[in-house]
Amino acid sequence: MSWLSDYDDPYERYDESLIRERPNPKANRPRTKQRPEHGDAHDGFVTSVDRGRYSVVIDEGGAQERSITCTRARELRKEAIVAGDRVDVVGDVSGNEGTLARIVRIQPRTTLLRRSADDSDEFERVIVANADTMLMVTAAADPEPRPRLIHRYLVAAYDAGVTPIMVVTKTDLADPQPLLAHFEGFGIETFFSTPDAPPVEALGKRLEGRISVAVGHSGVGKSTLVNALVPDAKRATGHVNAVTGRGRHTSSSTASYRIGGGWIIDTPGVRSFGLGHVDTASIIAAFPALAEVAATCPRGCTHLADAPDCAMAEAAEAGSLDSRLVSSMQSMLETLVTARQGRFDF
Ligand SMILES: Nc1nc2c(ncn2[C@@H]2O[C@H](COP(=O)(O)OP(=O)(O)OP(=O)(O)O)[C@@H](O)[C@H]2O)c(=O)[nH]1
Numbered sequence: 308m309s310w311l312s313d314y315d316d317p318y319e320r321y322d323e324s325l326i327r328e329r330p331n332p333k334a335n336r337p338r339t340k341q342r343p344e345h346g347d348a349h350d351g352f353v354t355s356v357d358r359g360r361y362s363v364v365i366d367e368g369g370a371q372e373r374s375i376t377c378t379r380a381r382e383l384r385k386e387a388i389v390a391g392d393r394v395d396v397v398g399d400v401s402g403n404e405g406t407l408a409r410i411v412r413i414q415p416r417t418t419l420l421r422r423s424a425d426d427s428d429e430f431e432r433v434i435v436a437n438a439d440t441m442l443m444v445t446a447a448a449d450p451e452p453r454p455r456l457i458h459r460y461l462v463a464a465y466d467a468g469v470t471p472i473m474v475v476t477k478t479d480l481a482d483p484q485p486l487l488a489h490f491e492g493f494g495i496e497t498f499f500s501t502p503d504a505p506p507v508e509a510l511g512k513r514l515e516g517r518i519s520v521a522v523g524h525s526g527v528g529k530s531t532l533v534n535a536l537v538p539d540a541k542r543a544t545g546h547v548n549a550v551t552g553r554g555r556h557t558s559s560s561t562a563s564y565r566i567g568g569g570w571i572i573d574t575p576g577v578r579s580f581g582l583g584h585v586d587t588a589s590i591i592a593a594f595p596a597l598a599e600v601a602a603t604c605p606r607g608c609t610h611l612a613d614a615p616d617c618a619m620a621e622a623a624e625a626g627s628l629d630s631r632l633v634s635s636m637q638s639m640l641e642t643l644v645t646a647r648q649g650r651f652d653f
């Protein structure tokens with residue numbers, strides 16, 4: 308069979324029934340059972356996906372760490388395999404020129420970052436698996452910050468159980484505080500970056516050992532930041548790199564960079580974050596204190612600022628909930644509702 312018939316959308320389609328079944332709402336469990344003949348499989352980490360070919364790192368962190376190219380077993384045809392996935396691999400795992408191994412199993416995921424194609428579309432695509440951190444890059448100016456785009460990132464992160472952290476670049480050009488005021492209630496860990504002082508040390512330490520997914524729209528300085536954090540990342544953009552598999556399709560493919568014992572996954576899949584699939588309750592659940600109060604809201608409460616008898620708003624008023632958290636949440640939910648109504652887009 309030609310590999311062309313195994314073509315993958317880079318943000319592969321995902322069978323929603325899998326999500327409904329998963330016991331842990333923040334992750335999914337692959338359906339495929341490990342077959343006995345794959346007992347000798349190797350552990351791998353998927354760094355990029357390109358047209359049915361997967362770049363997979365074998366012996367991660369070991370003396371023989373290497374990147375190999377894989378295809379996937381026929382029984383996994385309907386499964387989305389994305390950067391960040393940990394997989395079982397069989398076949399020729401030498402990584403020698405021209406060799407091709409085979410992914411036979413997706414290991415259970417801790418998180419799954421998803422998006423829908425657009426805000427009215429409930430069909431989900433998987434972007435990145437197993438990320439524990441979302442590195443949101445935004446500029447204080449040039450381009451103008453887009454608080455509602457950041458709401459989108461946050462919605463996707465909270466929904467997936469991924470911790471968002473923010474890097475505000477270009478603080479040499481403008482005061483970042485007005486932007487940050489939009490999210491102050493969420494208590495997001497924030498770093499600042501200028502060309503003279505990229506937060507290499509502090510951020511490097513924060514990302515050490517993590518799987519981080521980098522998001523940010525064009526021009527905010529994401530590449531500049533990643534290059535500062537990962538000195539050989541630049542080389543990775545110029546030619547096909549052994550670890551990242553990044554090459555010809557630099558602008559349209561996912562790249563994963565080593566940072567300490569962790570990874571930064573930079574993917575174009577997050578440029579547009581359709582929110583059609585997101586359920587309000589799963590975002591509120593990211594804040595247990597909020598979720599507890601929201602459970603006592605009138606049935607079908609939107610929790611928006613104008614919602615009648617919203618327990619969240621009442622608790623903020625009474626001082627039993629952080630009013631900044633409630634107002635940040637109200638404003639983020641407003642973005643979600645507005646987006647769903649098709650009243651704005653990016
Ligand atoms: N003044 C200032 N300029 C910056 C800063 N960081 C990046 N830039 C400039 O902003 C421009 C865009 O930076 P990039 O790193 O290419 O931005 P990007 O987010 O990767 O954008 P794409 O490559 O389109 O995805 C470049 O001209 C950078 O030199 C900063 O902190 N301050």
Ligand SMILES: [Zn+2]
Pocket residue numbers: 601604605608609610611614616617618619620
């Ligand atoms: Zn409410």
